[in-house]
Amino acid sequence: MFWASRSSWDLEPDERAVARSSVLYSLVHGLPAGHGLPHRSSIRLRKSLWIYGSHVQYTGPAFGDATAGCGAALAKGLSSAEARGCAWVLLGERGERMGEAKNPEQWGAVDQFFVDRLVAQDVALEEALKTSHAAGLPLIHVAPNQGKMLQLLAKLQGARTILEIGTLGGYSTIWLARALPEGGRLVTLEAEPKHAEVARTNLARAGLSEVVELRLGPALETLPALAAEGAAPFDFIFIDADKPNNPGYFEWTLKLARVGSLIIIDNVVRDGKVADGASQDLGVQGSRRAIELMAAEPRVTATAIQTVGSKGYDGFAMAIVTS
Numbered sequence: 001m002f003w004a005s006r007s008s009w010d011l012e013p014d015e016r017a018v019a020r021s022s023v024l025y026s027l028v029h030g031l032p033a034g035h036g037l038p039h040r041s042s043i044r045l046r047k048s049l050w051i052y053g054s055h056v057q058y059t060g061p062a063f064g065d066a067t068a069g070c071g072a073a074l075a076k077g078l079s080s081a082e083a084r085g086c087a088w089v090l091l092g093e094r095g096e097r098m099g100e101a102k103n104p105e106q107w108g109a110v111d112q113f114f115v116d117r118l119v120a121q122d123v124a125l126e127e128a129l130k131t132s133h134a135a136g137l138p139l140i141h142v143a144p145n146q147g148k149m150l151q152l153l154a155k156l157q158g159a160r161t162i163l164e165i166g167t168l169g170g171y172s173t174i175w176l177a178r179a180l181p182e183g184g185r186l187v188t189l190e191a192e193p194k195h196a197e198v199a200r201t202n203l204a205r206a207g208l209s210e211v212v213e214l215r216l217g218p219a220l221e222t223l224p225a226l227a228a229e230g231a232a233p234f235d236f237i238f239i240d241a242d243k244p245n246n247p248g249y250f251e252w253t254l255k256l257a258r259v260g261s262l263i264i265i266d267n268v269v270r271d272g273k274v275a276d277g278a279s280q281d282l283g284v285q286g287s288r289r290a291i292e293l294m295a296a297e298p299r300v301t302a303t304a305i306q307t308v309g310s311k312g313y314d315g316f317a318m319a320i321v322t323s
């Protein structure tokens with residue numbers, strides 16, 4: 001079989017032709033906005049997304065609910081073990097590569113090595129992902145080792161109050177809420193009612209309904225409401241929603257922070273595009289602007305880190321409020 005037998009993923013032009021004519025060729029035309037494909041904002045310009053690898057058995061005709069890279073294999077019901085080692089390539093109208101994972105087998109294997117040894121996931125975390133996938137939520141949650149890193153940072157911070165922008169199914173919320181001491185609280189903001197409903201179920205299963213408050217609505221509306229209610233300050237803030245609004249989120253979180261608060265913005269590298277000042281991608285522009293705001297803001301000291309892993313090539317920015 002074409003891609004079940006591949007262990008390397010360099011595609012030659014004639015292989016593209018084979019794939020195009022085969023049932024494995026997968027159109028992504030018409031995908032609803034907001035699904036986690038790379039270059040999400042311009043997905044309508046793209047022709048196809050292929051997923052293949054030595055362990056991937058996906059043979060369906062189309063990725064109606066495809067999400068970023070190998071996540072689509074998971075969306076089709078494969079276990080993470082089956083999907084391990086898969087790769088993706090996104091082709092443009094003329095068959096040219098638009099985005100690709102450079103060495104995803106190795107990144108995935110290394111992440112798996114770390115997760116197997118360092119990141120114990122209990123039933124609540126595993127069920128949170130399963131429930132989210134079953135409900136058709138996009139597979140854009142943090143990786144387990146990233147969730148654990150957020151938890152360790154929140155503990156290091158001694159956070160008693162956490163603000164999260166972008167709940168999805170509550171996976172990162174569970175990691176973060178478990179960093180809180182007795183009496184701590186977490187507020188998480190989500191715009192999509194369906195995501196909020198799934199998250200509430202997942203948080204209840206994790207025993208966190210009393211600790212976590214989920215606020216439904218566009219974050220640029222719920223953030224001012226939080227400020228008006230005097231809900232601040234938050235010791236730890238995780239920004240992980242729609243990337244074009246990252247500048248606004250950063251500005252609002254500064255208002256909701258205190259001296260010493262830690263602010264993390266996820267997914268700022270955007271497959272390396274963050275360095276491209278000419279990019280028309282609104283997510284890239286939002287991430288660039290947020291970094292520039294951090295740089296210009298005298299009240300914070302900040303850095304940003306590139307990462308590779310099971311989630312591809314991305315990274316995060318972090319800032320501490322100093323005055």
Ligand SMILES: C[S@@+](CC[C@H](N)C(=O)[O-])C[C@H]1O[C@@H](n2cnc3c(N)ncnc32)[C@H](O)[C@@H]1O
Nearest residue numbers: 141142166168171172190191192218219241242
């Ligand atoms: C990347 S996902 C969050 C993933 C989650 N933090 C995790 O790792 O498990 C982004 C979420 O932000 C939500 N979102 C998008 N635009 C939003 C907005 N304007 N206000 C609040 N939430 C928004 C999306 O519906 C989605 O659930």
